[in-house]
Amino acid sequence: MLTTHSEVQAASVAVPTVLHLEVARSLMEAGVDVLIEKPLAATLAEADELLRVASTHKRIAQVGHLERFNPRCAPLCRSSTAPCFSRSIA
Numbered sequence: 001m002l003t004t005h006s007e008v009q010a011a012s013v014a015v016p017t018v019l020h021l022e023v024a025r026s027l028m029e030a031g032v033d034v035l036i037e038k039p040l041a042a043t044l045a046e047a048d049e050l051l052r053v054a055s056t057h058k059r060i061a062q063v064g065h066l067e068r069f070n071p072r073c074a075p076l077c078r079s080s081t082a083p084c085f086s087r088s089i090a
Contacts, residue, residue: 035063
C-alpha cells in the first residue's frame with residue numbers, strides 16, 4: 001500500500017464510504033494526514049473512531065465538503081484565482 005512510502009505526507013480518501021475508516025486508519029497509523037470525501041463515515045461510531053485514530057497519531061483528518069458543482073457557488077469558484085484566495089489563511 002501507499003503507506004510504505006515515507007515521502008507521502010497527505011492523501012485524499014476517495015473510496016466507497018464503507019471503506020473510509022479502513023483506508024483512513026491505515027494511512028493515519030502510517031503518519032499520513034487525510035482528506036476524507038463526504039460523508040466522513042458510514043456510522044457515528046466509525047466517525048468517532050476516525051477522530052480517535054487522528055488524535056492518537058497526531059494526524060490531520062478533514063472531511064471534504066466540495067461545493068464546486070453547486071450553481072450558487074460558481075461565481076466564487078470562478079474568482080478563486082483572485083489574490084485573496086492564493087495565500088494560506090491557516
